[in-house]
Amino acid sequence: MTERQNKRVTSVDIAKAAGVSQSTVSRALANDQRISETTRREIKKLAARLGYTPNEMARSLQTQKSTMIGVIMADLQNPYYPAVLEKLTQKIHAMGRQLLLLSVPDGVSVDEMLPSMLSYQVEGIIITSAVLSSRMHDHLRDLNTPVVLYNRSVESFFINSVCCENVVASRKVADLLVRGGNSRVAFIGGHVDTSTHRERRIGLQEGLRQHGLDIVSEDVGGNSYDGGYRAALNLLSQTPRPDAIFCIADVMALGALDAARSGLGLSVPGDVSIVGFDDIPAAAWPAYDLTTVRQPSESMVGKALSLLLEPKGSPPAAVRVPGELIIRGSARLG
Amino acid sequence: MTERQNKRVTSVDIAKAAGVSQSTVSRALANDQRISETTRREIKKLAARLGYTPNEMARSLQTQKSTMIGVIMADLQNPYYPAVLEKLTQKIHAMGRQLLLLSVPDGVSVDEMLPSMLSYQVEGIIITSAVLSSRMHDHLRDLNTPVVLYNRSVESFFINSVCCENVVASRKVADLLVRGGNSRVAFIGGHVDTSTHRERRIGLQEGLRQHGLDIVSEDVGGNSYDGGYRAALNLLSQTPRPDAIFCIADVMALGALDAARSGLGLSVPGDVSIVGFDDIPAAAWPAYDLTTVRQPSESMVGKALSLLLEPKGSPPAAVRVPGELIIRGSARLG
DNA sequence: CTGAAAGCGCTAACAG
DNA sequence: CTGTTAGCGCTTTCAG
Numbered sequence: 001m002t003e004r005q006n007k008r009v010t011s012v013d014i015a016k017a018a019g020v021s022q023s024t025v026s027r028a029l030a031n032d033q034r035i036s037e038t039t040r041r042e043i044k045k046l047a048a049r050l051g052y053t054p055n056e057m058a059r060s061l062q063t064q065k066s067t068m069i070g071v072i073m074a075d076l077q078n079p080y081y082p083a084v085l086e087k088l089t090q091k092i093h094a095m096g097r098q099l100l101l102l103s104v105p106d107g108v109s110v111d112e113m114l115p116s117m118l119s120y121q122v123e124g125i126i127i128t129s130a131v132l133s134s135r136m137h138d139h140l141r142d143l144n145t146p147v148v149l150y151n152r153s154v155e156s157f158f159i160n161s162v163c164c165e166n167v168v169a170s171r172k173v174a175d176l177l178v179r180g181g182n183s184r185v186a187f188i189g190g191h192v193d194t195s196t197h198r199e200r201r202i203g204l205q206e207g208l209r210q211h212g213l214d215i216v217s218e219d220v221g222g223n224s225y226d227g228g229y230r231a232a233l234n235l236l237s238q239t240p241r242p243d244a245i246f247c248i249a250d251v252m253a254l255g256a257l258d259a260a261r262s263g264l265g266l267s268v269p270g271d272v273s274i275v276g277f278d279d280i281p282a283a284a285w286p287a288y289d290l291t292t293v294r295q296p297s298e299s300m301v302g303k304a305l306s307l308l309l310e311p312k313g314s315p316p317a318a319v320r321v322p323g324e325l326i327i328r329g330s331a332r333l334g
Numbered sequence: 335m336t337e338r339q340n341k342r343v344t345s346v347d348i349a350k351a352a353g354v355s356q357s358t359v360s361r362a363l364a365n366d367q368r369i370s371e372t373t374r375r376e377i378k379k380l381a382a383r384l385g386y387t388p389n390e391m392a393r394s395l396q397t398q399k400s401t402m403i404g405v406i407m408a409d410l411q412n413p414y415y416p417a418v419l420e421k422l423t424q425k426i427h428a429m430g431r432q433l434l435l436l437s438v439p440d441g442v443s444v445d446e447m448l449p450s451m452l453s454y455q456v457e458g459i460i461i462t463s464a465v466l467s468s469r470m471h472d473h474l475r476d477l478n479t480p481v482v483l484y485n486r487s488v489e490s491f492f493i494n495s496v497c498c499e500n501v502v503a504s505r506k507v508a509d510l511l512v513r514g515g516n517s518r519v520a521f522i523g524g525h526v527d528t529s530t531h532r533e534r535r536i537g538l539q540e541g542l543r544q545h546g547l548d549i550v551s552e553d554v555g556g557n558s559y560d561g562g563y564r565a566a567l568n569l570l571s572q573t574p575r576p577d578a579i580f581c582i583a584d585v586m587a588l589g590a591l592d593a594a595r596s597g598l599g600l601s602v603p604g605d606v607s608i609v610g611f612d613d614i615p616a617a618a619w620p621a622y623d624l625t626t627v628r629q630p631s632e633s634m635v636g637k638a639l640s641l642l643l644e645p646k647g648s649p650p651a652a653v654r655v656p657g658e659l660i661i662r663g664s665a666r667l668g
Numbered sequence: 669c670t671g672a673a674a675g676c677g678c679t680a681a682c683a684g
Numbered sequence: 685c686t687g688t689t690a691g692c693g694c695t696t697t698c699a700g
Contacts, residue, residue, distance in 0.1 A: 055677050056678095059678055082413075285589075344693055373670090
């Protein structure tokens with residue numbers, strides 16, 4: 001066997017082999033109408049035979065535009081996000097682009113991760129479950145790099161975002177809980193400084209107040225199963241015991257359910273109603289049968305991408321999509 | 335407010351501002367020893383002030399080496415993989431590289447996805463839960479692009495892979511199931527044409543045969559919760575009913591558990607022992623309390639990356655890491 | 669210690 | 685319809 005070439009074949013190689021200029025190759029491969037049918041076919045055949053793969057680096061260096069989209073995920077542990085990521089990869093691939101993924105370790109800010117992504121000249125960045133400093137936001141605007149926040153919104157400055165209608169959905173949950181006979185409703189949040197936490201809490205409170213009630217006690221669970229478990233243990237040990245818990249993430253609601261049942265021997269929804277948010281796959285499993293608010297990730301991902309690739313200069317938008325209440329067996333609802 | 339520049343600052347901009355040549359800037363930023371301490375500091379300060387980000391595209395075009403690693407995931411729905419992906423992103427980032435992610439939709443082969451990744455000149459590719467045609471494998475070798483299979487192995491041609499010691503671990507499961515008093519052991523596989531399926535099945539069978547037993551019945555669940563649920567429903571409806579089920583993925587084992595309990599009103603492990611594989615987070619939740627084999631993803635990911643970046647020309651290796659039996663409450667074990 | 673110049677693989681004027 | 689040429693932003697000889 002001969003020594004391997006070990007070199008990628010370039011458009012110059014094809015040009016030589018075809019006896020034409022390199023630019024003709026470039027044009028033929030780009031289906032430029034000015035190239036004759038004959039040579040174009042010849043060149044394409046040659047390219048296939050030589051195993052040619054265009055060099056996207058060189059192309060984007062020349063065209064001054066990249067076709068990579070950066071995605072920064074803060075919470076891959078939360079079972080809601082794998083489905084979001086899968087939809088992102090598939091839609092981005094379908095648009096002929098590539099996805100550059102970064103996940104933010106605990107205790108690291110998105111700001112620190114961004115520069116490494118920016119050196120790859122990404123076309124835009126989608127950030128899930130995290131926000132940006134306003135300084136970084138300005139920097140990105142100077143760089144002309146669009147950003148969309150997924151599942152977070154910011155009021156202090158204008159930035160694209162896609163979120164669920166958190167307040168509306170949570171208000172509805174509160175209303176149905178009260179109509180279902182629950183009157184001591186507790187709240188398990190994620191991180192107090194996030195918009196999802198604030199908005200879902202406000203919605204719950206507003207809904208309760210319409211019935212002359214309020215949140216009786218609350219805790220945070222950091223959007224993790226264990227955090228939800230611990231928070232529920234805490235809330236359900238207080239007297240009088242809450243008769244319902246609204247969790248802002250399904251994964252915490254599952255923890256809360258297990259805390260109630262396995263930890264404290266309570267019946268759900270007999271002793272306590274539990275409602276979540278997201279509609280992760282496990283929410284539908286019979287062991288949990290969790291009543292929850294579905295976030296329509298398919299359409300949210302679609303909107304995030306179209307916001308991202310909108311013509312430059314469009315004013316930033318805060319897109320809201322309605323959540324859908326999925327009624328299962330974990331709560332007494334009116 | 336003045337019109338925005340909207341142009342990224344390049345090393346030329348810094349050179350102009352500093353009154354030096356562009357190559358001096360390049361060297362200073364690369365900490366080249368030949369540049370005087372004074373100018374180096376000056377240049378770095380300037381770079382920071384102008385918000386300079388090096389263009390990685392241009393760099394890799396010049397140096398003929400990319401710092402992006404491609405990851406192809408076939409099974410992001412399986413809760414085992416998000417943790418793998420998170421470890422990959424973090425390790426890859428720590429190595430100063432970027433991760434290009436592609437997920438394979440159902441019914442699409444990895445071969446079809448590869449070219450789009452190759453045009454980005456990735457340094458190497460990690461493929462989880464899927465394999466490559468030998469044609470594509472040859473092509474990659476010609477391109478000098480290393481590949482590592484994660485959780486799949488191939489016997490027919492040499493390719494790097496990292497897997498759990500599936501046979502050993504499954505044999506152990508069989509042994510302990512029999513010693514625990516189970517004698518009619520059923521098997522729920524994933525896809526018959528995968529190495530994980532075959533190896534875990536063989537291990538189970540070998541272990542049973544040492545006790546003069548064999549697999550009493552089997553089905554496949556496509557590595558999904560629903561598939562596991564359906565398969566268990568099927569197997570547990572046969573007479574005589576199996577008294578144990580070994581599932582090759584935790585997510586199917588959870589489905590099987592729910593099928594046994596909620597679907598058929600059986601007790602686990604009273605009527606049927608259930609054992610999984612992977613040790614996903616949900617396996618530890620009290621609602622399931624699943625006995626399973628832990629795949630040490632931390633070390634598997636580490637090995638995959640070091641295999642990938644090994645000096646070129648090293649012979650391909652099939653790395654095997656031991657699985658760890660995690661005994662919980664879902665099985666009667668000896 | 670620093671500058672000039674070449675060139676990575678490609679696209680896109682500009683010529684013919 | 686096709687070739688020539690310039691140049692994207694960077695690294696890296698080669699000179700000085």
